[in-house]
Amino acid sequence: MAHESKSNGQKVFDLSNYNEKYSDEQKIYSGTWVPCRICKQIFLRVRLTLRFCRTCGRAFCEGEHGSFTGRGPGVCVRCYKTRGGELR
Ligand SMILES: [Zn+2]
Ligand SMILES: [Zn+2]
Numbered sequence: 001m002a003h004e005s006k007s008n009g010q011k012v013f014d015l016s017n018y019n020e021k022y023s024d025e026q027k028i029y030s031g032t033w034v035p036c037r038i039c040k041q042i043f044l045r046v047r048l049t050l051r052f053c054r055t056c057g058r059a060f061c062e063g064e065h066g067s068f069t070g071r072g073p074g075v076c077v078r079c080y081k082t083r084g085g086e087l088r
Contacts, residue, residue: 005032013048023057036061038076055079 005014013033018024024034033048037058040046047061051068053076060066060076068074 011048015046018058023052024059025052025054025057028052028059034059036065038065038078053079055082 005012007013011033012031013035014027015035018037024037027034028050033050034052035046036049037060039061049059049061051062051066051074052059053066053074055075056079058076060074062068066074066076066080
Protein backbone atom coordinates (compact mmCIF):
# COMPACT_ATOMS: atom_id res chain seq x y z
CA MET A 1 0.00 0.00 0.00
CA ALA A 2 1.36 3.40 -0.95
CA HIS A 3 2.26 5.89 1.70
CA GLU A 4 -0.47 8.44 2.06
CA SER A 5 -0.51 11.74 3.87
CA LYS A 6 -3.53 13.89 4.40
CA SER A 7 -3.96 17.47 5.47
CA ASN A 8 -6.81 19.15 7.30
CA GLY A 9 -5.53 22.59 6.42
CA GLN A 10 -3.24 22.92 9.41
CA LYS A 11 -1.42 19.71 9.99
CA VAL A 12 -0.32 16.97 7.71
CA PHE A 13 -1.16 13.63 9.24
CA ASP A 14 -0.94 9.96 8.39
CA LEU A 15 -3.43 7.50 9.87
CA SER A 16 -2.00 4.38 8.27
CA ASN A 17 -0.69 1.53 10.38
CA TYR A 18 2.86 1.43 11.67
CA ASN A 19 5.27 0.79 8.82
CA GLU A 20 8.68 -0.75 9.46
CA LYS A 21 10.07 0.81 6.29
CA TYR A 22 8.74 4.24 7.05
CA SER A 23 8.63 4.50 10.81
CA ASP A 24 6.77 7.06 12.86
CA GLU A 25 10.13 8.58 13.68
CA GLN A 26 10.73 9.29 10.00
CA LYS A 27 7.20 10.59 9.49
CA ILE A 28 7.49 12.93 12.44
CA TYR A 29 10.86 14.19 11.29
CA SER A 30 9.27 15.07 7.97
CA GLY A 31 6.59 17.06 9.79
CA THR A 32 3.75 14.55 9.61
CA TRP A 33 1.50 13.94 12.63
CA VAL A 34 0.82 10.30 13.40
CA PRO A 35 -1.59 8.61 15.83
CA CYS A 36 -0.39 7.34 19.20
CA ARG A 37 0.09 3.61 18.52
CA ILE A 38 -0.93 2.61 22.02
CA CYS A 39 -4.17 4.62 21.94
CA LYS A 40 -4.98 3.17 18.55
CA GLN A 41 -4.25 -0.42 19.47
CA ILE A 42 -5.78 -0.54 22.92
CA PHE A 43 -8.50 2.11 22.89
CA LEU A 44 -9.20 2.26 19.16
CA ARG A 45 -9.01 6.01 19.25
CA VAL A 46 -6.89 8.40 17.24
CA ARG A 47 -4.81 10.91 19.11
CA LEU A 48 -2.37 12.68 16.83
CA THR A 49 1.10 13.37 18.13
CA LEU A 50 4.56 14.50 17.12
CA ARG A 51 6.22 12.44 19.87
CA PHE A 52 7.94 9.18 19.14
CA CYS A 53 9.82 6.51 21.03
CA ARG A 54 13.53 6.30 20.41
CA THR A 55 13.54 2.60 21.18
CA CYS A 56 10.77 1.25 18.95
CA GLY A 57 10.27 4.20 16.57
CA ARG A 58 6.53 4.34 17.29
CA ALA A 59 4.50 7.40 18.07
CA PHE A 60 3.04 7.95 21.54
CA CYS A 61 0.93 10.64 23.14
CA GLU A 62 2.74 12.89 25.53
CA GLY A 63 2.06 12.27 29.19
CA GLU A 64 -0.26 9.32 28.98
CA HIS A 65 1.68 6.80 26.92
CA GLY A 66 5.21 8.07 27.05
CA SER A 67 7.47 10.78 28.24
CA PHE A 68 9.47 13.32 26.35
CA THR A 69 12.37 15.14 27.92
CA GLY A 70 12.18 18.15 25.62
CA ARG A 71 15.69 17.50 24.39
CA GLY A 72 15.00 14.69 22.00
CA PRO A 73 13.02 11.52 21.42
CA GLY A 74 11.38 9.98 24.44
CA VAL A 75 10.26 6.53 25.43
CA CYS A 76 6.80 4.98 25.22
CA VAL A 77 5.24 3.19 28.18
CA ARG A 78 5.63 -0.16 26.43
CA CYS A 79 9.41 0.16 26.10
CA TYR A 80 9.59 1.75 29.51
CA LYS A 81 8.07 -1.38 31.04
CA THR A 82 10.29 -3.66 28.96
CA ARG A 83 13.32 -1.96 30.41
CA GLY A 84 12.11 -2.48 33.94
CA GLY A 85 10.82 1.02 34.41
CA GLU A 86 14.13 2.71 34.00
CA LEU A 87 14.14 5.89 31.95
CA ARG A 88 17.26 6.71 30.06
ZN1 LIG B 1 -1.76 7.33 23.71
ZN1 LIG C 1 8.71 2.31 22.39
